[in-house]
Amino acid sequence: MLTPVDRAHPARVYDYLLGGKDNFAVDRAAAEEGLKANPNAATAPLQNRAFMRRAVRWLAADAGIRQFLDIGTGLPTSPNVHEVAQGVDPAARIVYVDNDPLVLTHARALLTSAPAGHTAYVDSDLSDVDRVLAGARDNLDLSRPVALLLFAILHFFEDDADPYGLVAKLLAALPSGSYLVVSHVTADHEPQKWARFVEVMRRQGMPSHLRSRAEVTRFFDGLDLVDPGVVPILQWRPTEPAELTDAQVALYGGVGRKP
Numbered sequence: 001m002l003t004p005v006d007r008a009h010p011a012r013v014y015d016y017l018l019g020g021k022d023n024f025a026v027d028r029a030a031a032e033e034g035l036k037a038n039p040n041a042a043t044a045p046l047q048n049r050a051f052m053r054r055a056v057r058w059l060a061a062d063a064g065i066r067q068f069l070d071i072g073t074g075l076p077t078s079p080n081v082h083e084v085a086q087g088v089d090p091a092a093r094i095v096y097v098d099n100d101p102l103v104l105t106h107a108r109a110l111l112t113s114a115p116a117g118h119t120a121y122v123d124s125d126l127s128d129v130d131r132v133l134a135g136a137r138d139n140l141d142l143s144r145p146v147a148l149l150l151f152a153i154l155h156f157f158e159d160d161a162d163p164y165g166l167v168a169k170l171l172a173a174l175p176s177g178s179y180l181v182v183s184h185v186t187a188d189h190e191p192q193k194w195a196r197f198v199e200v201m202r203r204q205g206m207p208s209h210l211r212s213r214a215e216v217t218r219f220f221d222g223l224d225l226v227d228p229g230v231v232p233i234l235q236w237r238p239t240e241p242a243e244l245t246d247a248q249v250a251l252y253g254g255v256g257r258k259p
């Protein structure tokens with residue numbers, strides 16, 4: 001039987017691409033092979049974290065959101081969601097969810113809430129919506145708005161795993177005034193390079209399904225998109241001029257409000 005160390009895992013490959021230390025040889029080999037297929041795979045994670053910081057800060061500071069449900073959290077990478085949200089209001093409450101056993105063992109670093117707020121970790125798969133919501137209910141007040149955060153996780157779901165249905169089911173449990181944030185890898189800019197990258201990841205046991213702008217926008221059906229809509233993440237409320245191109249980052253991002 002394969003142990004978690006014999007097989008590459010998305011959270012650890014991503015950690016390696018971010019320059020982290022919480023990964024094994026098999027993860028580093030998978031990442032390096034992926035980088036040979038598409039060197040831009042190294043720029044996307046860092047910019048994805050920057051988009052997370054901008055979006056969470058906007059939700060806390062401009063939209064007044066105080067509760068966050070972050071699914072597919074990843075290995076702790078400072079600043080984590082709670083550090084950004086509690087930088088605006090130390091009373092913010094965050095529930096982290098991931099299905100990777102290594103993320104679970106590192107979860108203590110996510111449970112470092114400011115005393116006025118709260119953080120919790122739920123070991124669950126996104127596809128087990130009932131379990132995710134039970135964990136959210138234990139720690140958040142679901143009668144008040146919640147920001148559902150899905151950063152760089154939905155590409156692990158093929159259409160036949162019904163990611164649109166899972167997102168809709170999660171949103172149905174949240175009240176009006178809640179938000180959805182999505183970032184999603186795309187092959188729109190460089191289809192061939194990303195097709196090679198996806199093929200490498202598939203061979204390593206990490207199938208991924210890249211989506212077009214229209215397909216990413218579909219996750220926001222029924223929501224009011226916040227300006228500037230679903231855009232390459234470099235264009236989502238940038239705080240400084242971009243030194244990279246949208247093709248180098250290859251992620252769409254958006255924020256939508258439940259009416």
Ligand SMILES: C[S@@+](CC[C@H](N)C(=O)[O-])C[C@H]1O[C@@H](n2cnc3c(N)ncnc32)[C@H](O)[C@@H]1O
Nearest residue numbers: 011014072073074098099100125126151152156
């Ligand atoms: C690419 S990382 C993104 C981490 C973080 N959200 C970010 O954007 O920086 C994807 C994370 O999603 C988690 N993940 C993948 N499939 C999942 C699933 N079905 N349920 C829960 N977590 C999942 C992985 O374990 C990994 O930690």
